Amino acid sequence: MSATMTPNVNTPGDFQAKDYKSDLKPIWCPGCGDYSVVQGIYRALAAIGRPPHEIAFISGIGCSSRIPGYTTAYGFNTVHGRALPIAQGIKLANPDLLVLAAGGDGDGFSIGGGHIAHLIRRNIDITYIVMDNQIYGLTKGQLSPTSQKGRTTCTSPHGSLENPVNPLLYVLAYGAGFVAQASPTDLVGMAAIIEEAIRYPGFAFVNIQSPCVTYGEEAQQIKGLKAISETLESLGHDPSDRLAAMNLAQNYGTKLNLGVFYRNPEPAPTYDGLVRERQAQLSQGAPSKERILDLFIKK
Amino acid sequence: MRKDLVFGMAGSGGDGIVSAGDSLLQAASAEGYHGVMTKSFGSQIRGGESSCRVRISTDPVLNPGGNLDVAVALNWEDFLKFGAELPVAGTTVVIYEAATGVPENQIPLVGVTPLQVIAVPIAEMAKTHAGTERAKNTVVLGLIAGWFGIGAVAVMKGISKKLAKKSQELVAANQKAFDAGMAFAKEHPLKADMTILPLEDKGGVKLLTDGNDMCAAAAIFAGCQFFGGYPITPSTEIMQFFTNHVWKYGGAVLQAEDEIAGIGAAVGASFAGKKAMTATSGPGLSLKSEMMGLASIAELPLVIVDVQRGGPSTGLPTKTEQSDLFAAAFSAHGDVIRPVLAPTSVADTFRTTIEAFNIAEYYQTPVIILSDQEIASRKETLDPIDTTQFKIIDRLRPTGADLQDYKRFKQTENHISPISHPGMLGGTYLASGIEHVESGAPTNSGSVHARMNDKRTKKFDPLKERRDLFEITGNPDAPLALVAWGSVAGVCREALQMAREQGLDVKLMVPYLLYPVAEQTYRDFFASVQKGLVVEQSHLAQTFKVLRMHLDLPKGLQSLARSGANPFLPGEIVAALHHLLAELQRSHEGKLQPQE
Numbered sequence: 072m073s074a075t076m077t078p079n080v081n082t083p084g085d086f087q088a089k090d091y092k093s094d095l096k097p098i099w100c101p102g103c104g105d106y107s108v109v110q111g112i113y114r115a116l117a118a119i120g121r122p123p124h125e126i127a128f129i130s131g132i133g134c135s136s137r138i139p140g141y142t143t144a145y146g147f148n149t150v151h152g153r154a155l156p157i158a159q160g161i162k163l164a165n166p167d168l169l170v171l172a173a174g175g176d177g178d179g180f181s182i183g184g185g186h187i188a189h190l191i192r193r194n195i196d197i198t199y200i201v202m203d204n205q206i207y208g209l210t211k212g213q214l215s216p217t218s219q220k221g222r223t224t225c226t227s228p229h230g231s232l233e234n235p236v237n238p239l240l241y242v243l244a245y246g247a248g249f250v251a252q253a254s255p256t257d258l259v260g261m262a263a264i265i266e267e268a269i270r271y272p273g274f275a276f277v278n279i280q281s282p283c284v285t286y287g288e289e290a291q292q293i294k295g296l297k298a299i300s301e302t303l304e305s306l307g308h309d310p311s312d313r314l315a316a317m318n319l320a321q322n323y324g325t326k327l328n329l330g331v332f333y334r335n336p337e338p339a340p341t342y343d344g345l346v347r348e349r350q351a352q353l354s355q356g357a358p359s360k361e362r363i364l365d366l367f368i369k370k
Numbered sequence: 371m372r373k374d375l376v377f378g379m380a381g382s383g384g385d386g387i388v389s390a391g392d393s394l395l396q397a398a399s400a401e402g403y404h405g406v407m408t409k410s411f412g413s414q415i416r417g418g419e420s421s422c423r424v425r426i427s428t429d430p431v432l433n434p435g436g437n438l439d440v441a442v443a444l445n446w447e448d449f450l451k452f453g454a455e456l457p458v459a460g461t462t463v464v465i466y467e468a469a470t471g472v473p474e475n476q477i478p479l480v481g482v483t484p485l486q487v488i489a490v491p492i493a494e495m496a497k498t499h500a501g502t503e504r505a506k507n508t509v510v511l512g513l514i515a516g517w518f519g520i521g522a523v524a525v526m527k528g529i530s531k532k533l534a535k536k537s538q539e540l541v542a543a544n545q546k547a548f549d550a551g552m553a554f555a556k557e558h559p560l561k562a563d564m565t566i567l568p569l570e571d572k573g574g575v576k577l578l579t580d581g582n583d584m585c586a587a588a589a590i591f592a593g594c595q596f597f598g599g600y601p602i603t604p605s606t607e608i609m610q611f612f613t614n615h616v617w618k619y620g621g622a623v624l625q626a627e628d629e630i631a632g633i634g635a636a637v638g639a640s641f642a643g644k645k646a647m648t649a650t651s652g653p654g655l656s657l658k659s660e661m662m663g664l665a666s667i668a669e670l671p672l673v674i675v676d677v678q679r680g681g682p683s684t685g686l687p688t689k690t691e692q693s694d695l696f697a698a699a700f701s702a703h704g705d706v707i708r709p710v711l712a713p714t715s716v717a718d719t720f721r722t723t724i725e726a727f728n729i730a731e732y733y734q735t736p737v738i739i740l741s742d743q744e745i746a747s748r749k750e751t752l753d754p755i756d757t758t759q760f761k762i763i764d765r766l767r768p769t770g771a772d773l774q775d776y777k778r779f780k781q782t783e784n785h786i787s788p789i790s791h792p793g794m795l796g797g798t799y800l801a802s803g804i805e806h807v808e809s810g811a812p813t814n815s816g817s818v819h820a821r822m823n824d825k826r827t828k829k830f831d832p833l834k835e836r837r838d839l840f841e842i843t844g845n846p847d848a849p850l851a852l853v854a855w856g857s858v859a860g861v862c863r864e865a866l867q868m869a870r871e872q873g874l875d876v877k878l879m880v881p882y883l884l885y886p887v888a889e890q891t892y893r894d895f896f897a898s899v900q901k902g903l904v905v906e907q908s909h910l911a912q913t914f915k916v917l918r919m920h921l922d923l924p925k926g927l928q929s930l931a932r933s934g935a936n937p938f939l940p941g942e943i944v945a946a947l948h949h950l951l952a953e954l955q956r957s958h959e960g961k962l963q964p965q966e
Contacts, residue, residue: 095800095811095812122795123798124792124793124794124795124796124797124798125792125793126792127641127642127792129638132803137812139800140800140802140811140812143798144792144798145641145791145792145797145798145799145801146798146799146800146801146802147638147641147668147800147801147802148800148801148802148803148804148812149634149637149664149802149803150660150661150664150803153630153631153634153661155631155634156598156626156630156631156632156634156635156638157634157635157637157638157641158638159624159635159638160596160598160624160634160635160636160637160638160639160640160641160642160646161638161639161641161642161792162638163596163622163624163635163638163639164595164596164622164638164639164640164642164643164644164646165642165643165644165792165793167793168642168792168793185627185628185631186627186631188627189626189627189631346617346622349617350617350618350620350621350622352617353617353618354617354618354619354620357618357619358618360590360591360593360619361591361757361758363587363590363591363615364577364587364591364720364754364755364757366579366583366587366615367577367578367579367583367584367587368575368576368577368578368754369396369399369400369576369577369578
């Protein structure tokens with residue numbers, strides 16, 4: 072199967088954004104930020120030019136996790152919080168595939184929060200896109216792990232007592248090789264960031280502030296997001312400086328810094344790459360699997 | 371001379387009891403005997419108590435045996451902790467450490483007078499001859515060689531091979547300890563001849579392995595290329611075997627961050643088109659249950675090994691039980707059928723594991739292999755297996771015609787749809803845990819849901835018809851019957867032999883397929899049965915209840931069920947059969963009485 076695959080290079084003109092758009096009609100609320108995100112993904116994939124059948128797009132559960140169904144790639148809408156473990160199994164089974172994972176802030180940082188650290192430390196070559204709207208939308212407006220402290224929701228009627236998770240600091244602290252943030256307020260910039268994340272050889276994380284028009288606060292709608300946006304480029308940020316990235320990541324929740332926070336200038340080897348090396352090394356002169364029981368012969 | 375000997379040994383962790391058992395079994399196997407060894411520990415790493423039980427026989431062995439023929443106690447406190455696993459009877463020779471200071475006529479075994487009791491200064495002999503008490507286990511092996519005639523040459527050959535890497539002095543010291551044990555035995559002959567019958571024909575090459583290694587080897591043979599798991603006793607060795615070997619065959623292993631990620635990665639690998647597996651024990655199975663439901667609705671092949679231990683929760687982590695049947699068959703929400711298979715021995719773990727992969731692939735479903743601690747960790751000698759006799763089945767892939775207008779969940783006559791995987795041009799689809807139409811597109815239509823439930827459950831109908839997943843022995847028309855699976859099946863096979871030798875007309879059914887329940891196969895089996903026992907190591911009698919849930923059982927069929935880890939003995943099952951027969955005869959006599 073790998074023989075039929077094209078390498079991960081840009082072949083402009085082979086595919087257009089619409090080639091990645093499926094026939095399914097999204098069930099998101101009108102005006103939802105995720106409409107922009109999926110557009111950004113179509114554009115990024117077209118720029119990369121891998122045919123849809125060589126792409127596996129995995130998600131958990133929630134509004135945003137519907138997204139694989141809206142692409143023409145192989146999709147897997149799995150169970151709540153478990154997109155990453157499943158995505159890594161796919162990548163390890165067939166490292167030739169382009170593997171994307173996506174989900175929301177609840178899916179990624181609450182129920183599935185334990186997995187991110189481990190994909191990062193293994194450095195599996197997967198791009199993980201989180202549509203962060205700071206609320207549980209599909210279950211109708213409960214507190215999320217990224218909701219601001221004091222936020223009033225149906226599960227925090229007197230205001231939340233919890234501090235939010237900072238997704239950017241979280242993944243930077245675990246040592247992710249590529250960390251970026253994008254916003255539907257800038258579709259072109261978002262597509263470019265997703266493209267760069269996919270091209271990064273290793274685990275790449277993109278946090279996208281995606282407004283929830285139904286349960287989101289006013290400050291998190293397009294107008295509010297625009298008001299707090301500033302590009303990292305305009306701040307003169309050097310994306311190879313991890314400590315500077317961590318410093319800027321602390322703006323999460325007050326400023327919307329857009330762009331690449333960190334890109335490891337010397338990407339570390341990936342787990343999937345090392346698996347291939349090990350397979351090549353250990354398969355040299357290995358007995359056929361039909362003779363595997365010979366291991367149990369005692370002489 | 372004896373055809374069969376059962377040894378039970380216990381001591382403190384670090385006494386080398388298990389390593390002595392290993393050496394004994396390996397030596398016996400090298401000399402052509404059949405054998406099986408089980409181990410039992412307290413749940414600690416160092417210190418505490420450990421024991422092993424080694425059965426050696428001129429004929430193939432079906433289980434670890436009943437009462438001990440030989441008991442070896444390095445100290446009494448530890449030995450007594452294994453009261454049920456190491457039962458001493460009037461036929462047992464008891465050998466114990468003289469330094470315990472217990473007089474031979476006052477050993478602390480209540481209600482039993484062993485055949486012979488011998489105190490041996492084991493530690494002192496080790497110190498004198500090998501210069502260290504650490505050679506106690508070698509002295510014991512010397513005693514066994516001297517008294518029972520096993521391993522006089524082969525034991526030392528094995529020990530030398532192991533110790534030569536460390537130093538030649540160590541080999542020499544152990545040789546002296548071994549010789550001292552042999553010499554002691556010769557100077558103190560047993561009252562009865564208990565030497566093992568010498569073999570004229572060694573019977574060629576034998577394999578020696580345990581259930582976990584056998585399961586992993588079989589999976590690789592069946593084409594498994596991905597293992598995702600998390601360490602848990604007593605299943606971990608399956609992952610260890612994979613990490614050693616699967617790379618050679620283009621496969622990969624992931625020691626995941628938790629049980630959920632372990633099965634998740636395996637689900638992903640299966641979606642990507644590879645045969646995949648995960649292994650766990652009870653608590654891990656609970657964590658994996660949501661993913662098992664996902665694999666069922668997404669119709670993805672997957673093999674899950676559950677090496678049962680005593681439950682619930684952490685329960686008895688190092689000991690055996692058969693109490694995960696409910697969890698294996700039913701632990702998912704929604705209406706779903708999940709095939710469950712159980713091996714009965716190390717040898718047939720090979721076939722059962724291949725069968726699990728074949729069923730998973732053919733039916734596009736998760737399959738559980740319900741192993742248990744005893745099979746998983748017991749070592750068994752076995753004759754070489756002809757691997758060419760096994761057929762390997764792969765999932766139904768779409769052809770060019772299917773890919774013209776590909777529908778992943780297409781309704782077909784046998785309810786099995788061709789399955790594509792990423793990389794296959796024309797086969798793209800959305801897999802999901804959400805209900806879907808034939809194309810994979812999500813739906814919340816009740817009628818589609820009903821149709822898809824029908825597809826996902828009816829596809830298993832042919833599986834229930836397969837008679838080759840059941841072993842039936844004894845007179846097919848017998849009025850008495852036994853039903854048992856897993857490690858208890860081995861005990862019942864031996865009980866069947868004993869019972870038939872005692873003139874009882876009895877038959878035995880061993881199901882390898884536990885779920886879905888093959889109703890007709892049981893109905894046919896039970897047709898002649900007037901009295902019978904479903905024998906299992908489960909406090910709630912889970913097997914008996916699952917059978918009763920699916921079919922009308924004969925009125926005389928009873929449950930013989932108890933908690934693990936204490937093993938059933940063949941003799942007690944035969945006694946229970948005699949009791950049933952007596953009841954049966956009484957009831958017939960009752961019928962002959964004239965009615966008032």
